[in-house]
Amino acid sequence: MPRIHWLSASATVTRSLAMKSSWSVICSLCNNEQEVKQDCSNCGARLGKYFCGKCNFFDDDVSKNQFHCDRCGICRTGGADNFFHCEKCGCCYSFVLKDSHRCVDRAMHQNCPICFEYMFESARDINVLRCGHMIHVECLREMRAHRRFSCPVCLKSACDMSDAWQKLDRQVAASPMPAIQKKMIWILCNDCGAASEVQFHILAHKCPGCSSYNTRQTG
Known part of the structure; x- marks a missing residue:
């Protein structure tokens, strides 16, 4: 209709x-x-x-600066000259992301993982995370205010965490575990997907493959 x-x-x-x-x-x-x-x-x-x-x-x-995208099937804002349509993602992106975004099938045809608004027809600003999943800019801002830095969908780091990992390196080095607690555990890295055996530490566990602390203990 x-x-x-x-x-x-x-x-x-x-x-x-x-x-x-x-x-x-x-x-x-x-x-x-x-x-x-x-x-x-x-x-x-x-x-x-x-x-x-x-x-x-x-x-x-x-x-x-409204324009109609025939492939999206709806009108968008921001000016047609500033956007391109990604066939795999099924939506329009800023040309800034043309060679850098990670394609996810029908990426915008999902609800925001925070507020659950359908993002394809949303008039609010949307951020494309490093993993390719999408979230409203204001929802991402609120998430960071609560110190949540991983994608709510796939758990990969939502931004460049290298400074945070370096800080954790210093904190771990300054907090050696007692010899009696130097046990080995298995972890899974949320960023690279590698499973590794590492020494247990009360603060955090570093992936030996990609140096990320975005890990979880599995055994």
Whole structure:
């Protein structure tokens, strides 16, 4: 069923009850009812500064640089010249990420792992994590405020943690374990996926393969 997305004060949308797929708009200036178009056929008033006939989308705030992506099937903001469509991920990304993002099938066609809003149609800013999963920028900010630095979906590090790992190196070196507690344990690295046998430490366990402390004890 067609949908009208309305962010304009120049018209009112109506839908025929007899034909559920038949939409019309009423000009707020002259009360003329017509099929969905950008301009009033009676008085010539522009019903929305931005209009997409494919999405039935009107918007008076053109500072958002709206554009329609045929492959996404929806209108987006930010300017068509600043985005490219990734076929594997099934969504538009900033050109900044063209050669650096990790593809995940239909990456944006998921709910945000924090607030559970469907991200493909979300108007809020979205961050692409190093692992390729997505999260709202404000949700990521809140997550970091609570000292959560791993992807809620796959548990890989959500950002460059090298400074934090160096700090942990110093803390571990400054806190040697008593000889009686120098037992060996198995860990799994959330970043590289390697399983390793390492010496137990009360603070953290470092992956010998990639030097990440984003690990969990498995045995």
